[in-house]
């Protein structure tokens with residue numbers, strides 16, 4: 001079977017004609033396979049959803065229990081047949097429950113990676129390279145300027161700043177799913193055992209990670225009452241990016257604004273966000289990891305989506321790999 | 337190199353002046369000699385390194401990366417040094433190489449033109465990404481990080497617990513890496529003896545006159561002078577060395593060769609640098625636009641020298657032929673100044689006049705109607721006051737003219753930093769232009785102060801409720817004849833500007849009142865502003 005017959009871009013998302021399902025559709029469809037719980041990949045209102053147990057539960061937390069009419073749990077590594085197409089989920093290492101989806105029929109196998117990362121992360125299942133004929137890779141940080149430093153070194157920067165400015169609350173911008181829990185876990189693993197204060201919107205997912213066996217230590221709500229006691233000096237407070245443009249920030253006297261994201265490698269981005277302390281901590285692969293992964297899969301053909309497609313296609317050409325951009329719409333590269 | 341790279345990044349990203357001072361003081365505390373002194377010199381731009389052209393940096397990058405990938409990256413990042421620093425194919429992390437700033441500076445200083453590419457390549461290979469960025473900025477002379485020499489000196493003062501005036505006075509006799517300065521600041525050595533010829537003397541500054549001070553101002557106790565809106569300078573000629581300093585002690589001699597050449601005296605004069613012909617203040621003094629042609633320039637062309645000659649209007653004499661006059665009362669210094677000037681043929685110098693007055697009402701009248709556009713008010717100085725560095729309360733007052741005001745319409749708002757993050761606190765405003773029926777708003781300036789915290793809240797709310805479009809941290813707001821917000825803007829003056837769409841640029845604009853009551857259609861027109869030019 002030609003790969004284009006097995007999977008092709010459609011306005012709703014990546015479509016599999018023989019299996020009659022979509023992967024990460026951006027509009028409601030009858031049957032959706034979902035790689036992970038980030039809002040631009042996982043949407044409510046589908047007829048049926050096949051995803052990992054964690055992804056299904058995260059979707060229920062975000063959208064309510066009735067986010068889909070019917071649902072089915074995909075176990076990592078266990079094949080599911082859909083109208084004669086074999087579908088297998090494999091860990092993607094991006095956030096808890098995130099998966100690559102392998103789609104196979106008549107000896108042709110395509111792997112849709114969703115979002116993925118290769119760095120070790122105790123808050124997500126470890127990425128597994130899957131041999132395939134076509135590898136569909138994301139390209140969020142697909143420029144050779146993106147080379148993420150070790151997350152521990154970035155956390156060390158935050159801890160050094162806390163020592164340097166012990167009177168200032170350190171507000172760290174983090175996305176609610178994945179980044180928040182990873183930053184907390186990194187802080188714990190680097191010796192920060194004080195309570196960590198969190199914005200209300202982070203609580204549900206932090207609780208969920210705890211329940212899934214990922215210890216986050218003592219988390220406290222960042223409330224006004226705590227503020228009145230003047231207790232935020234020298235403490236770490238986590239909030240979602242949206243809170244940094246809202247009155248929430250104003251309750252902290254003289255805060256130091258930090259932001260944990262792969263985008264923090266670019267000075268213009270730091271300035272745009274008014275960040276004083278950039279922390280380059282990413283849920284995605286950097287350039288070297290993207291290109292290494294492409295090699296690891298052994299795929300002779302690469303489809304590129306979700307970000308800076310042009311550069312990765314160019315790299316494939318330089319390395320004698322067939323490659324083309326997929327031009328899927330509806331995925332935000334800001335959210336990572 | 338790691339510490340220096342970190343310092344640069346933090347300085348660039350820290351909006352607050354006090355925090356920058358603090359970061360620098362921490363750097364001086366934590367780094368050994370000579371690194372801290374070299375870092376300081378790099379920031380104050382006193383580090384003399386042969387500069388590497390951007391072309392060479394690009395060429396080095398093209399040797400190690402694919403051209404298309406480089407172009408895509410540069411396009412995305414927007415800064416050459418940053419692109420090269422990030423894309424350089426080295427696995428080194430910041431801090432890994434343990435190369436000191438001293439080693440980097442030495443390498444750059446000693447490499448000949450032909451050796452420079454190889455030396456740079458070696459350093460790029462061994463340093464981590466932030467360090468590579470600092471290296472390229474250092475090597476290409478592009479260290480623009482929003483830190484003035486004045487701020488760096490304040491950090492030194494804080495670090496050593498000394499008055500900043502003492503550091504300013506010493507500064508020009510010192511050379512990187514300033515070992516003797518740090519030794520003194522740490523209490524390990526005596527204060528260095530100023531070795532410089534023609535050193536800077538920290539200047540005396542004035543306070544704004546307030547209502548309660550007016551009773552003090554009598555002709556018996558005070559003299560009055562025009563406050564000219566030029567640049568405050570100190571012209572020093574001693575032992576064959578001539579220098580012109582700004583009020584913060586920066587040596588700006590290179591920009592004013594015409595004045596420097598005419599400094600045929602032995603002493604130190606405090607005065608205002610202006611453009612035009614010295615002598616008759618009313619006809620001779622040039623406009624503020626003329627002065628603009630000579631400001632903020634590192635060097636000056638023969639044409640500009642001829643067209644916009646500069647001179648100093650002197651109002652104080654600090655040193656007369658080796659004799660320090662600063663402890664004398666003002667009127668004694670004034671007498672010495674008059675004798676000093678009249679006894680010499682000083683082509684690019686004249687005297688600031690003392691203004692006649694009998695009562696405070698006379699001063700009110702003078703201030704209301706000054707004879708020249710470049711006068712921004714009155715200076716009132718106590719007759720018996722010695723010359724004291726800093727801003728002592730009482731001996732010198734400035735009393736500026738009331739600012740101009742204009743009613744303008746809020747067009748854009750940008751989010752603030754630091755304490756104001758979360759608020760829309762930088763406001764771009766415009767006035768109407770074009771014929772009735774086809775009028776459009778044209779931006780004329782930007783203001784980010786002049787309002788209370790409570791007013792900021794209501795401005796912020798207005799912006800949020802009336803947003804039309806967002807671009808990053810900026811929002812455009814509804815601004816139509818029938819719907820929008822009028823701001824009364826106060827400003828000190830107006831310049832012609834080809835960089836602004838409106839053709840005018842305001843000096844020191846601030847929001848003096850929020851006109852919730854006024855419909856935008858009744859705001860001022862551009863012609864009103866043009867009439868002020």
Ligand SMILES: [Zn+2]
Nearest residue numbers: 038094115336
């Ligand atoms: Zn994602």
Ligand SMILES: [Zn+2]
Nearest residue numbers: 038040115331
């Ligand atoms: Zn994504």
